[in-house]
Amino acid sequence: MVTGTLIALRYFRDLGDITQVFLGVKRKSMIFAIRHEYKLIFSGLACVAAGALIDFQHGVGWGWSTKGFLGLDLFLLGFPWIWLHIGLRNQQSKAKFYSIEEAKKLIRPTESVIVLENNGEARAHPDYYIKRPHLAGTPEGLGGEKNIIITYCCMTHLGLGYKAEIDGEPQDLTVIAQIGNNLIMRNAEGEPIQQMYGTRECDGRYSDSKMEQWPTYRMTFRGFEKAFPNGEVFVNRICSFWQNPFLFLFDHMVEMAFLLITVPHHKQESLLFNTMDVIDDRLLLKEQVWGFNVGRDSVAYTEDFIREQNDLINVNVGGRDIVVAYDKNYESVGVYYNDSGEPVSNIDFWGESDRGKLQRVENVKAACYWCVWVNYFPETDLNRLAPQS
Amino acid sequence: MVFELLFWLGLAVAYYFSYLIFRDLADISQFWLQTPREEVVKTWYKRKSILVFSAIGIAISILTHIQFGSGNYIVLVISAVVWAFNIFVGYFNPGMMMRTQQYNATYVSIEEARSFVTRDYEVMVIENEGVARAHTDYEMWRPHVVGNEKGLNGENVVLTYCAMTNLGLAYRPEIDNAPVDLKVMTQLENNLVMWDKNTGEPIQQMWGRPECSGACGRGMPAYPVFKMPFEKFAKAYPDGEVFHRRRVLVKENPVVAIYDKIWEATFYMAIHRQKQEAAPLFPSLRHTDDRLHTKENIWGFHVGDDFVCYSIPFVQENGNLLNVDVGERAIIVHWDEAYDSLGIWYNDTGTPVTKMDFFGKSDKGTHKRVENVMAGCFYAMWFNFFPQTDVNRITGKAVFTAAA
Numbered sequence: 001m002v003t004g005t006l007i008a009l010r011y012f013r014d015l016g017d018i019t020q021v022f023l024g025v026k027r028k029s030m031i032f033a034i035r036h037e038y039k040l041i042f043s044g045l046a047c048v049a050a051g052a053l054i055d056f057q058h059g060v061g062w063g064w065s066t067k068g069f070l071g072l073d074l075f076l077l078g079f080p081w082i083w084l085h086i087g088l089r090n091q092q093s094k095a096k097f098y099s100i101e102e103a104k105k106l107i108r109p110t111e112s113v114i115v116l117e118n119n120g121e122a123r124a125h126p127d128y129y130i131k132r133p134h135l136a137g138t139p140e141g142l143g144g145e146k147n148i149i150i151t152y153c154c155m156t157h158l159g160l161g162y163k164a165e166i167d168g169e170p171q172d173l174t175v176i177a178q179i180g181n182n183l184i185m186r187n188a189e190g191e192p193i194q195q196m197y198g199t200r201e202c203d204g205r206y207s208d209s210k211m212e213q214w215p216t217y218r219m220t221f222r223g224f225e226k227a228f229p230n231g232e233v234f235v236n237r238i239c240s241f242w243q244n245p246f247l248f249l250f251d252h253m254v255e256m257a258f259l260l261i262t263v264p265h266h267k268q269e270s271l272l273f274n275t276m277d278v279i280d281d282r283l284l285l286k287e288q289v290w291g292f293n294v295g296r297d298s299v300a301y302t303e304d305f306i307r308e309q310n311d312l313i314n315v316n317v318g319g320r321d322i323v324v325a326y327d328k329n330y331e332s333v334g335v336y337y338n339d340s341g342e343p344v345s346n347i348d349f350w351g352e353s354d355r356g357k358l359q360r361v362e363n364v365k366a367a368c369y370w371c372v373w374v375n376y377f378p379e380t381d382l383n384r385l386a387p388q389s
Numbered sequence: 390m391v392f393e394l395l396f397w398l399g400l401a402v403a404y405y406f407s408y409l410i411f412r413d414l415a416d417i418s419q420f421w422l423q424t425p426r427e428e429v430v431k432t433w434y435k436r437k438s439i440l441v442f443s444a445i446g447i448a449i450s451i452l453t454h455i456q457f458g459s460g461n462y463i464v465l466v467i468s469a470v471v472w473a474f475n476i477f478v479g480y481f482n483p484g485m486m487m488r489t490q491q492y493n494a495t496y497v498s499i500e501e502a503r504s505f506v507t508r509d510y511e512v513m514v515i516e517n518e519g520v521a522r523a524h525t526d527y528e529m530w531r532p533h534v535v536g537n538e539k540g541l542n543g544e545n546v547v548l549t550y551c552a553m554t555n556l557g558l559a560y561r562p563e564i565d566n567a568p569v570d571l572k573v574m575t576q577l578e579n580n581l582v583m584w585d586k587n588t589g590e591p592i593q594q595m596w597g598r599p600e601c602s603g604a605c606g607r608g609m610p611a612y613p614v615f616k617m618p619f620e621k622f623a624k625a626y627p628d629g630e631v632f633h634r635r636r637v638l639v640k641e642n643p644v645v646a647i648y649d650k651i652w653e654a655t656f657y658m659a660i661h662r663q664k665q666e667a668a669p670l671f672p673s674l675r676h677t678d679d680r681l682h683t684k685e686n687i688w689g690f691h692v693g694d695d696f697v698c699y700s701i702p703f704v705q706e707n708g709n710l711l712n713v714d715v716g717e718r719a720i721i722v723h724w725d726e727a728y729d730s731l732g733i734w735y736n737d738t739g740t741p742v743t744k745m746d747f748f749g750k751s752d753k754g755t756h757k758r759v760e761n762v763m764a765g766c767f768y769a770m771w772f773n774f775f776p777q778t779d780v781n782r783i784t785g786k787a788v789f790t791a792a793a
Contacts, residue, residue, distance in 0.1 A: 105667045108684055128661060256654030263657050267527060268505045286507055 001069050004047030008076035011040045015177055016080045018261060020273045027179050031201055034176050034184065034192045041077055048073045087254040088134060088175045092149055095136035097123060097232035100225050106235060109222035114159030116150055116214055118143030122228035124221065125150050125159055129236040132258060134175040134183060136234050148214050151195050153183035154262050155273065157288065158368040161214030162198055171211060179275050180375045196376040215360035218367050219332035227330050227349065276371060278378040285371035290333050291380060292364040294318025298377040303333055305383040314343035315384050323347055323358060335361040396453040396460035400468050402446030406439045407472045410479035416575045419671045426577055430600055433574065433591055440480055447472050486652045487533050487573035491547050491562065494535035495633050496522060499623045502631035508620045513557035515614055517542040521626035523619065524548055524557060528634045530656050533581060534571045535632055546612045547571065551581035551594050552660045553670060554770040555686065556763055559612035560597055569609060579669045579770050595774045613758035616765050617730035625728055625747065669769055676776040683769035688731050689778065690762040692716025696778040698771055701731055703781040712741035713782050721745055721756060733759045
């Protein structure tokens with residue numbers, strides 16, 4: 001019974017997700033729990049069942065202790081599983097997208113949306129709707145390309161597009177945990193994948209075997225409408241009571257728990273889950289940055305800084321020329337590779353510049369919280385102007 | 390037979406009167422049931438008698454059942470639960486979940502406030518001779534009315550807030566020099582209704598006057614409110630105060646703490662929908678209009694019977710400064726870039742101004758803020774209450790004459 005309870009406690013602490021508000025957890029321990037989730041659950045259950053059976057057969061327990069432990073352990077093992085696998089069920093291949101006309105009833109024109117685009121097909125994801133499912137995509141993919149999905153972590157304030165394949169193998173992902181205020185997913189083989197890196201834990205941060213990032217940017221909803229009149233919008237509304245009363249109540253409860261944690265997280269300077277390895281005071285913790293890297297050289301920009309530079313910065317990152325620009329017309333920050341050999345003096349939202357059409361940098365983390373960016377890219381430069389020496 | 394009849398009669402009375410209380414006073418009931426304003430007010434005035442009648446009804450049923458075995462036990466239990474729910478949600482809950490802090494609000498320094506307000510977060514500001522107070526909307530969601538005995542630099546001013554309208558309005562809580570003790574009653578047409586504990590009168594936030602005094606009656610004097618980002622507030626008023634709502638901790642009172650958390654989460658969901666969705670959360674608006682987006686933030690005000698509202702993009706597109714006539718009085722509408730704040734000022738100098746700053750100094754002199762500005766209010770609610778409004782006026786002429 002004691003062994004079962006210890007296993008249950010460990011599972012509860014490591015993968016309870018919101019339990020991190022009051023229970024500290026180490027990365028190593030969490031990674032172990034992610035890899036061995038079902039072994040933990042079943043060994044815990046087996047121990048508890050064995051203890052309970054011995055008591056009920058031979059009457060060796062003390063008073064109510066067996067029933068008490070049984071109830072406690074079932075809660076400790078059941079809560080994280082239900083929370084993660086039902087509460088945070090993802091929509092990697094079954095997301096529903098709506099037309100702009102329908103979405104306009106639900107989203108303010110000035111709301112910031114996270115955009116993925118391919119061959120003129122575009123999808124917008126408002127933070128509010130993507131926060132619970134975390135992953136959204138469809139079987140047909142985007143613009144003819146399969147497995148393009150959005151991954152989202154609301155503790156990081158980050159939506160990131162990925163081609164969910166590693167070495168050509170499609171990845172079936174589960175939302176499993178967060179550490180350092182960033183989402184961890186798990187693939188079908190049971191290997192953790194940190195959202196910020198897109199690599200498997202066993203391969204390490206710099207591995208070439210990874211999910212390729214898909215250029216992701218933010219813009220206002222009205223900007224999206226202007227740029228992509230035929231675009232689609234991700235909306236995830238809770239079903240009505242009459243459709244499914246159980247799901248209606250359950251999803252509302254999860255939503256409420258989520259909001260109680262995330263709304264203060266967005267409005268306050270302090271961190272609710274203080275699991276950071278690196279704290280850097282160059283900016284406030286929750287300041288939003290557009291961070292990206294070329295090789296091992298990483299840089300982050302704030303929108304204010306870009307605006308102060310007349311909305312255009314020519315810079316060198318990791319030996320490659322980059323243009324960072326703000327487009328007033330579409331209210332969007334864009335980061336582009338500039339392989340023309342010359343600085344550009346104007347560029348629009350589509351990447352059309354006086355030096356030709358430029359491609360978006362694929363790994364931009366748009367409007368991500370500084371504290372999380374710097375935790376995962378501690379070497380980062382901030383608001384770089386001059387080319388790197 | 391008589392007692393059997395009494396049992397069922399008692400239930401009918403209990404159901405009817407408790408239903409009235411739920412329908413008209415429960416606030417959230419308006420998702421499903423919209424009652425005309427007059428009915429709500431009538432129920433409000435008679436709420437104590439209605440409560441007593443419904444209690445007598447349920448008591449008769451319980452007594453006849455216990456004493457004479459009348460009626461049906463299951464029906465009685467279900468009815469008692471429904472009755473208790475209606476009475477709790479309608480009669481007690483609004484005041485309990487929205488506990489006003491008219492006399493005992495806590496204000497902290499800017500330094501302390503940094504732990505709960507982010508840099509760019511918009512705050513609602515009231516100011517009196519350099520002494521200023523900032524309020525974030527999320528701290529105001531629950532209390533709705535805040536102030537303290539000290540007053541704003543000695544001036545008795547309270548801020549009232551309605552999340553459904555996205556509107557913070559400051560008032561001197563007095564009518565004809567009689568003090569007004571503000572409590573929360575409900576919302577009507579997506580705007581807060583308070584009540585005065587001293588007189589029992591409902592007071593619609595946007596009108597600021599007691600329901601009994603009619604459309605032109607006397608109300609609480611308005612006090613100017615303006616909005617700006619928190620960091621700009623800190624720059625303008627380094628000694629400013631920031632309202633902080635103290636949360637009840639689980640260890641202090643677990644029942645209240647959990648009750649508060651549940652309502653807090655419910656508020657988050659409701660307010661999100663109200664901010665984002667084009668339709669009002671409560672389908673109870675009498676007047677609608679499409680000159681602006683329904684949830685566009687507007688700065689509305691009036692001089693006499695002349696009502697005008699402005700949106701920030703419009704003011705910015707017009708060079709950040711407008712000299713306009715409203716109610717035959719010259720008004721300055723000014724977007725201040727240094728403090729990211731929209732100011733609306735009286736201009737009694739007789740000539741238009743060409744330069745203006747955040748503190749009310751222009752090239753023609755010093756100006757006073759228009760006291761009745763509704764800063765950042767949702768357009769749909771503004772229009773509902775003041776359908777005669779002009780939109781984005783330039784020098785006395787309406788700019789939008791047709792639907793945009």
